[in-house]
Amino acid sequence: MNEVHQQILRQRNEILQTWRKLHSLAEPSWKEKETSGFIREKLRDQGLPVQTYENHFGLTAEIKGRKPDVIALRADLDALVQEVNGTLRPNHSCGHDAHSTMVLHTALHLARCAGRLNHTIRFIFQPAEEKGQGALQMMKDRALDDVKLLVGIHLRPRSEIPFRQAAPVIIHGSAANLTGVIKGTPAHASRPEDGNNAIEAAACLIQTIRGIRLKSSHSHSVKITELHSGGNATNIIPDTARFTFDMRADTNEAMEELMEKALQAVEKTAEWTGTAIHSKVEDFLPAASFHPKAVDVAKNAIVSTLGEQNLVPVCRSPGGEDFHFYALKNPHIASTMIGLGCDLQPGLHHPDMTFNQEALTDGTEILTKMVLQADPLEW
Known part of the structure; x- marks a missing residue:
């Protein structure tokens, strides 16, 4: 494994150049054309066969093994769209450019092992993670066919994992x-008895939802993040209000209960206030599930790369990830997501997010060693 370390160190400048290119290409979900094209050409230049798709810019590449069972690495392609210095534009503030860089260079390194691997190694570059839809699309396109082990990697804020440390699993x-529209009755503000104030109904809904308590002891949160009335006149009782509540839970079971109770709160509020409320739950992301054997292999790769003292047993994150759809829909697949410490600050999704790019070689080495250590095992 020391040979892997030396070879990846020699690739350091190329790895950094790849990241700079992908960082400059930043493209939003479902529009990752240039990003996908750059990665596709890099893979093909190394002689790897690439599978593309008609209806999106995701792609996969493979190194054939002696048997069809697959070990897969997944990266995400898309950037956020957010305001940066007063301008709304795509921005890589979640690290997807880094994830694609590390998985790409793992593929380029392992291409040298063609013909010597037991498992087929598949590299999945998925679109639209930020929309929570890319993993589902890749599954529709059968990117998980024959996959026995699936591993992802994600940059972590320094508040979670220090630089040059890593965790074999992110929880x-x-x-x-929960989004919706409240419909009341408009009226002049001097005759409020003639109307039904949608904003007052929204206030009632906020308090009702804040009172939700789950039967289980699992932690959860639900909070108003968006509220807009239908008009801008100061002397009119508004008849329309649009709302969004952000819901979080530490397990899928707790989320199911939370969603059910939130929808019940909507029904009760509509009844109490005499308004019509049309609502729905959307943008669902499942909680993490992981396989102990996958975590053990990731742990060994981290220790081999960074040393036992730099192993963080587990990273717990309040955020969400569409990577976990893969395990939710395919519980027979062993999977885990590695958390990489990289001095990331001030935080993920912050428009001014930065990280120490030296961590890219750490992540590439961890992924490469993980594949090589997993390959002789039965999955």
């Missing part, structure tokens, strides 16, 4: 949005 919670 994300479940997330979802």
